[in-house]
Amino acid sequence: MALWLEEDQLPFSVEEAVPAGKATLVEDDCLNWLRAQPIRSIHAVVTDPPYGMVEYTPHEQKKLRDGTGGVWRIPPSFDGHKRAPLPRFTTLGERDLRHLETFFFGWATLLLPALVPGANVIVASNPLVSHHVSSSLSAAGLERRGEIVRLVMTMRGGDRPKNAHEAFDDVSVMPRSMWEPWLCFRKPIEGRVQDNLRHWRTGGFRRISKDRPFGDVIPSHPTRAPERKLAPHPSLKPQSFLRQLVRAVVPLGEGTILDPFAGAGSTLAAAIAVGYSSIGIERDPHYAEIARRAILPLSRLMIT
16 A cells, blocks of 8 residues: 655745655555666665564564553653653663564665665664674675764663662663764675766765765754654654754655655655655555654644
8 A cells, every 4th residue: 555645735835946746655565565676776875773673573562552551661650741652772682683684684675676776775773783784784795984972861761670669769770872874884885986977877975065065973852742643653863863864865866766665654744844855665554554644744833
């Protein structure tokens, strides 16, 4: 099932310097979808996949939606505000980690033919599992190009020992998380960077301005309530961050961006906002329906 959001629906005037793009949302498993794609048709990937795979299985999603937890930590309310659940990656065993590595190796292997040479592949991760994901993407043939750091303080980490917080009130089991790694990879280029840019329009990052390159540290914040209201997804990333990232991944402002784990459609919304064409794949009917309702409203939000 696919939903096309046509150009005349988008919030752009003819005076915009960058032409409005078109977003396509497909309800499917991304592995099935990738198998059917023409080679060299995708110019960049920006995606926030399930970090540990376990948390988005039907079993764990049912627990999340029922409010019973499971692998998801349901934080207590603070000052009357209900806080977003967080998956507990410390629960992952050796078998879970091997499954994660196998999945991302297989995913990257299917993704590579669909990418044009020089296509950037940006994959959100977590400090506890990012090395597993990164090694799998490298083994599949993608080139590691560094890491983009999203500076954001979450509720993850910093807790005192469970059931012994009074006895060890000056101890944190883990550091409080204040950043989020977004792994940066690229499909190998053909020839020199300038050759790849001329032929495929890819191979680098779009500069913020003539005098300012795109950097690998982006200050951010937890996703604000207005966005969560539009797109109630437990891993929703803010438009203020995503629009910077999405704008940068196609160096000449041309091409199609893919989000194979589209969730509530926030990457597609960011692509619309900066004027790029995009495709999102989401296999969960619940989240696909949220995305259908949320993409255009998210794209229209004024971000300061």
